[in-house]
Amino acid sequence: MDLPKPNFPYIERMYRAVLSQGFNPGGFSMDVADTVVRNLKKTSWANENQDIINLWILGGDNWSSAIKDVRNYNGTVNRYKKEQKSKNKENNKK
Secondary structure, three states, rough: OOOOOOHHHHHHHHHHHHOOOOHHHHHHHHHHHHHHHHHHHOHHHHHHHHHHHHHHHOOOHHHHHHEEEEHHHHHHHHHHHHHHHHHHHHHHHO
């Protein structure tokens, strides 16, 4: 899936992880984040996303900010998808 570039690479990786676990990134919360990381920590995902796991372990403001960043990125992705859809409609009219 083609996605817009986030401010920090971990945001897109966490966004994709949330989707892969069947959750809505727009409703991303502390409980959902904990579930996602606990589930994926047991997989090869953990090797490639140690920075996210470290944020999770630290908790506090950094982890809360990461969760907010993913929710905000969800809004960016939704706007991006709408723009792409509009461009495709325009291109199909030509």
